[in-house]
Amino acid sequence: MTVENHLWLPASADLTLLQDEVHVWRIDLDRPEGQLQHLAATLSSDEVCRAKRFYKEQHRQRFIAGRGILRTILGRYLGVEAQQLEFCYESSGKPVLADTFADSKLSFNLTHSVGLALCAVTCDRLVGVDLEYIRPISDVLALAKRYFSPAEYAVMCGLTPNKMQEVFFRYWTCKEAYLKATGVGIAQLEQIEVSLTPGQPAKLKTEQKWSLLELVPANNSVAAVAVEGSGLQLRCWQY
Template sequence: MSHDEFDLPPLSPDEIHIWRCRWAGGAGERAFAGLLRRYAGDEDVAIARGEHGKPLFRSPHDTLGFNWSHSGDVALLAVGRGPEGFEVGVDVEAVRPRARALELSQRFFAPEETACLRALGEGARLQGFLTLWTAKEAVLKAHGGGLSYGLHRVSFTLGDEGAVPARFDGDVGQAGEWQVHRLALNEGLVSAVAWRGEKRTLRVFTFPL
């Protein structure tokens, strides 16, 4: 399906739209670029890159924040409207065995997060690790600093609804200023979306290629 063959759902300021599609051969990135231009209302707008590689629109389209992520053949795009410079981040990870999850946590996560993972049973530890990882990535991608900012500088607790912001450090802002939500996709994927500001309604769509 071409990106201009269907009606684009209206995006209100109190929503975040999540698009899911296949990534194969870069098809997802091409589909997302077409969707984003339609959201911007400008077929010629160029997708620029921030200092750390984050895709973005320059003024006058910088009220449209967006981010994408892919793992294997699955890709996600998050889009939202806000004030100038509004940003949103999304991350998705395929669930696969990670024998070094606890070691990675000790190296890159906050000490209290590692302690939480260590206390989990073997079966729950991988899910907990990926829940924390995707939440951290989503926040840091929205912030624009990416992994170079430091995963340990945004720490979370694990709750029934996923990762809950606990303590953020530096210009990323206070933990309470952020919205971080787990996305329910399927059992083989763990994903999170994050933005700074008030709560919004999440709407999930599928883009068939």
């Protein structure tokens, strides 16, 4: 499944998330100073400390925007103010809602590249999302041989140089989305096999109970969402 740019819609005020839905939010991380100040005020003390560690001002501002907007979005689902949210972290570093909000059964995952972020939200099912801008990689086949299965590598070898770059990032985002959902981490990238068949939705060969949803959030970019279950409805929102 591929979602083009024009299908990203503004969310209504009465936002609801059904159990068979996956919501994905597209977020512009480059925000005016006034908005950044407001978003910074919603962050926890540890998030403020993390923001201060960034050497480049642009990276610091994008971190503040990403975490502040994440808090704002999740707050809308939970009916609480952004600054009231509490996170804890899995061993992989993946943020999850603290036990205070366990009854909501809300799961989320955030990814960003350059000035764009995506936030995936589900109810009572694990979810992961990954976003990459397509860029030239000189040793793309060597990387594919290292991190991809023999079948995936064979597909890569049969492509034109331009198509090879795009398909590499499609494989990468699909695998990374699943690993982020499960909290396993990139170390097991080569153990996850993805089927990319022309005209067919991407599939996880190794995990039958999971779905992959591919997106095109911006020009020259690819993204993927991995989510538990099947027959899910994808809804895309613009923050």
